[in-house]
Amino acid sequence: MPIFSCGVRMDAKSRADCDLKIDSHFIRSVSDGISVEEMLLTRLDSCVESFIRLSDRDGFEATFVKAVQKALGLSLADVEARAYRAEGAVAVKRFLNRAMGLNEAGEVEGHIHEFRTDFLQARETGLIGPYFNRLYQRGLWLAEKARIEFNLQKKAVSPELVVSDLAQKIFGDLKGHSVFVAGNSAECEPFLQRLVARNIGEVFFLNGAGRKSVRGMCDQFHGKMVSRDGLGQMLRSVDLVLLFDQEMLDLIVEHDLSRVMSTRNNAPLLWVTLLEGGETATKQPDFSKFYNVYAYNRNDLHGIVEANLREYQKVIRIINRLVVKEIDDFFDWVNSSDEYRFGNIIGKSDAVQKILELIARISQTDISVLIDGESGTGKELVALAIHDHSGRSEKPFVTVNCGALPEGLLESELFGHVKGSFTGATSNKKGLIEEADQGTIFLDEIGETSQATQVKLLRFLQEGEIKPVGSNETRKLDVRVLAATNRDLEKMVEEGTFRQDLFYRLNVIQITVPPLRDRREDILPLTQFFVKKYSDVTHKTVYGLDEGADKKLKRYHWPGNVRELENAIERAVALSSGQVLTVEDLPPAILGAAPASNNRHPGGDLSLKDLERRHIAATLEEHDWNYDLVTRILGIGRTTLWRKMKEYNISN
């Protein structure tokens, strides 16, 4: 099914364009009258853009343009003229670029955050399906890769960022340093915002006659007003001057700058001149005679920004190559009809999508991750996915099941031992952590480790060092640690059976894999995957399940989670005689089970209405039709209760 993109360039100067917000109203007006599979609307400075997956594009483009036209209040021809469209690979590329914070032309815009907000909103609205989820995750992954490997987003791409970078390069921590804003220009606001974001100390303004807006700005940034008499005094203590005003410049020049510099003990000064009428207008102080003054004007800042952008272009060319590969992969995946498969992880539920998104965002860092979830939910697959998406994917991935080994053995398995350190240690042996050097180690069942091993693990996590059993020397290693548990570590910490400091070290990021019964929508794709897998293994041609078997699978509460499902399907495929699995092929445990019931999800496959009806009826039944009590329990009014009873036909 094809993917389209349609956008309208916005004119940032026009007031009307600024008002367009992507809210539920706007979303509804775009999706109105067309059957959408997936849709994402996003609004960035320069344009409003839509991505959509559906079979018929014509209707969509028309409604989108119309919705934008309506929202902006411009003429249709005007909006049409600014609209652009793309489909297929081009649309996918646009999507990936957006997710990475690149603009239309593939330049850095850094709006990753805004895009994310729009995406999450669309997901809340239920408009995001497997295609867009996947694209978004891949985009995030690429963005992280670009950030970590190519240093993207580190360099300043706006004059404001250049100034705060310069200040930081001169003064280090900006906390104890102050800035003087000389002038009365709206332009100083973005500069100040950047500086305040980096913890600049005091902000000074010059008090002049009738300068109301200066006072407003002063309040906004918690600044201090200085009178003209105090100017000389202030210049002696200030570290950064932002100059926007010729008049101010003249005022400052009146104060003998060389005397000011010497009284301030030649402490470094960053002097930024941003006059409105260009730089050449009048006399500028000659900064070259002050060796500790770093003076920049508008042209200098723009020169730096341009040089940085040129650097970016190089990086972006490399990234574009990655994007092209990503697009190929995407279409391969689309054609493979494994809609709900992402690497080794299968699932369409929101929970799984969120896990995949988290994996995309954290895999390329080295932080430790704690994966928790019931046994059989696939914690190792999550760990493997993190490893595969990291820069360590070519290096070893070592799994250790901490629960499977007796105490002393685990320690020597993990850290290695030297010859003669205990009976049976007939030679030196490398530990598994050392085997994983440069790669990833996955510590399954971390909750089963003893206190002694925990201490050693903690030391390894903190110092990156291990000491083999019986050895006196430590070895420094570069290993990423992923851990998993099906026990409640927090509770174990409270009970004192698990070390708190180790818990915090491991639990930098926590990924909780929910049990299968909490994500029933994943049962079908998982089943399909296993059916295919085992029909290949057994050389049978089984295509799927019949309705009865499907229902049984969905009803069952799956205490053994995905692993149990896999075993059930393996058995069923092995036993089946036809091309479709039937109820008879399923294990008796699943057939015999009562319909799934658990507190977290009482509804099964009921619609909200059905659920409401059943709940009201049950509550009334339980409390002997005592309306007062029941309204209090349900938290609704008496009239509402009566209305609902009538609506659902509930009566005594």
Added chain:
Amino acid sequence: MKELTYLLSWLVLLLYAVSFWNYLRYFKEKSEALALQIRRWLLVAVSTHTIYLAMLTFLTGHLPVGNTFMVLASSAWFFVVVYLVLEVRLHEMTMGVFFLPVILLLQFISNSFIDVDKPLNPILSGMMFEVHVALMISAYAAFTISFITSVMYILLSREMQSKRLGIFFERLPSLQFFDNLSNHAVNIGLVIVTIGIGMGFYMAADVWEGKWALDPKLLAVVVSWGIYLVHFLTRKSIGWQGKRAAIVSVVGFNWLLFSFIIVTTFFSKIHNFQ
């Protein structure tokens, strides 16, 4: 045994060269993944250096401070140790690429001229002398740190004033960082060197009986002490901060090198460890 020691001395130089190359790569490629590996190489180098010094001690029967080139080898070792401590404490690995050339130079000169067979002047043994040398080496270590941070300050400052921001701007920490570090190093070095020189004069008065006052080496040392005193005083009184202080520090260090190697070897009649 002697041959082995000489061989080892060149191995030490080679290992420092490898370390330098590592730091250079780190500086250019900005890859944090290299960081661990780099320190490992430097540790290997400094360990080999330790073994080398131990062998020198064993061969000559006294600590390797008996002549100019042995002092150079010991100083280089101590500088690296001080550097490593700083690097770990400050989490700043970009300094290595500026620091290791100094070590390579010292070690190269030492290797080229060292001679383990030279007999030791009997007045150069004893506690007092060894403490004097140790103090001087410590002070020089501080001045070396001040030198490299000053060089880095000047490079970064020049780049910023040229308004074309390049690799120094991208890779180096702030000017403030270098200024602080350099000033601290000079303060500490100045205190130690004052004590060291004082001790030296006390011993000299004892040993050389008056004919030492105009020896070029002693004059050179007093001059370098003067330069660092200027660094301290101008900073405190007339605000020679940042770049000017950095220039004074660079001048001071160059004078130190000159006085230590050239003056000691070719001009000084008595203070040449003979």
